[in-house]
Amino acid sequence: MTTAPEHQLREAGLRVTRPRLAVLAAVHAHPHADTEAILGAVRADLPDVSHQAVYDSLHTLTGHGLVRRIKPAGSVARYESRTGDNHHHLVCRSCGLIADVDCAVGHTPCLTASDDHGFVIDEAEVVYWGLCPTCSTRTQPE
Amino acid sequence: MTTAPEHQLREAGLRVTRPRLAVLAAVHAHPHADTEAILGAVRADLPDVSHQAVYDSLHTLTGHGLVRRIKPAGSVARYESRTGDNHHHLVCRSCGLIADVDCAVGHTPCLTASDDHGFVIDEAEVVYWGLCPTCSTRTQPE
DNA sequence: GTGTTTTCTTGACTCGTTCAAGAAAGCGCG
């Protein structure tokens, strides 16, 4: 078990606590889940965790790169466990469904802006907006 | 004056009202401004507009494509007047500054996801995260 | 002008998230 959650936490210099392990597991089990869903999943294991502990854990894990926070406009914060692989997201305008897309070219091509205005760019985030299969068939009756 | 604000509103089938004209002017005058800044700018002309009128105008204008709403994670909603030209944004992680970048290739190349998962994609939004010139020199003291 | 529809004003309210203080748990050390 090379990527045991506990090990991940220790690697990051964090203390291993039940809430954190549960949050980490919840994010892995429910990709793109919002805070409330994660809170629910965590409470399946630990019925008495406070929402604050979940918020704090998510912030800490996000800050150490163990989970990634995504927040499409108009949505609440969502979290996912795929980090560091430069993938992007498809977001359904209708139902909010989020799907992962690997970067088309594979080696952070997106990091090349036509004019960087002197910015030091460290990440390019791509969000594809549209309708998921379910919503597109429903919305275009034809 | 081909793009007179009033004309734009009428074209979109909207009534021409003072708050809307002021909001439209404010968005043009202050690209990437948040709601509060727009509210302030609008009140420079119309001291008594309600924030609700501004919110409503922004929603209406956004819905009709006269202004575009952008909302980087962790920021409040911001608005800009460049619409339909497929440009993207540079956002400074430190100070929140936003700069425009034209699409690198020019013809919506970003709209090509490697695997669309059956989604009907209508827009690709790209956000480059990093540090603006000012913050990058200040943050890397060496 | 008159009437109908849309839009603005006012004010309360929701909800995700954050703040703060103290209690509890984790971890290193002897």
Next chain:
DNA sequence: CGCGCTTTCTTGAACGAGTCAAGAAAACAC
């Protein structure tokens, strides 16, 4: 294995962007 320091969790209140709702006012067509 217990001790003490530090980090983290609990509890509960607060914050703020944005929304909702009802009535008044303004815009447009005739």
